[in-house]
Amino acid sequence: MNTDNLYIKDPSIREAIMKVKMYRVFSFVFFVMGFFIFLVLYNNYMRGRDVLEAFSIAMLVIILLPHMPAIALSWVALRADKRAEKMLESYLEDVKRRKAEQERLDEERARAAEAVRDTASAKANAEGVSLLYEESVASDAARSAAEDVQDIAPDKSLDNSP
Numbered sequence: 001m002n003t004d005n006l007y008i009k010d011p012s013i014r015e016a017i018m019k020v021k022m023y024r025v026f027s028f029v030f031f032v033m034g035f036f037i038f039l040v041l042y043n044n045y046m047r048g049r050d051v052l053e054a055f056s057i058a059m060l061v062i063i064l065l066p067h068m069p070a071i072a073l074s075w076v077a078l079r080a081d082k083r084a085e086k087m088l089e090s091y092l093e094d095v096k097r098r099k100a101e102q103e104r105l106d107e108e109r110a111r112a113a114e115a116v117r118d119t120a121s122a123k124a125n126a127e128g129v130s131l132l133y134e135e136s137v138a139s140d141a142a143r144s145a146a147e148d149v150q151d152i153a154p155d156k157s158l159d160n161s162p
Contacts, residue, residue: 023077034066
């Protein structure tokens with residue numbers, strides 16, 4: 001599960017993902033510790049013994065016992081990962097659904113505004129009245145352009161007298 005470039009707002013999902021990561025880290029730590037414990041037990045058990053005794057039941061216990069916490073934590077991490085994956089998948093589907101719904105609503109609003117504008121334009125054309133909003137849009141654009149120029153070049157007089 002790759003969540004590196006994704007911000008998740010739901011705290012329960014973030015908590016589940018953090019649990020999975022912590023279980024994996026502790027599982028790795030227990031595996032490393034188990035390996036060193038295995039080396040110590042193996043060295044103590046095999047000191048002065050024949051190589052054939054390495055295949056005994058005691059040797060199997062020496063191999064598995066130090067790694068049991070790592071195995072258990074790996075299993076817990078796997079279960080938690082599946083649970084977090086399901087939660088994340090449902091969350092992402094919900095986000096996608098909300099985004100699609102918002103886009104649909106925005107399109108409806110844009111169509112409704114366009115219909116109102118077209119109705120007003122048709123009514124104004126039928127009555128022979130010029131549309132004020134077209135003129136105001138042009139004058140607003142000219143006014144904002146003039147303000148931008150004023151911001152860039154501060155007020156200076158045209159005469160060159162000191």
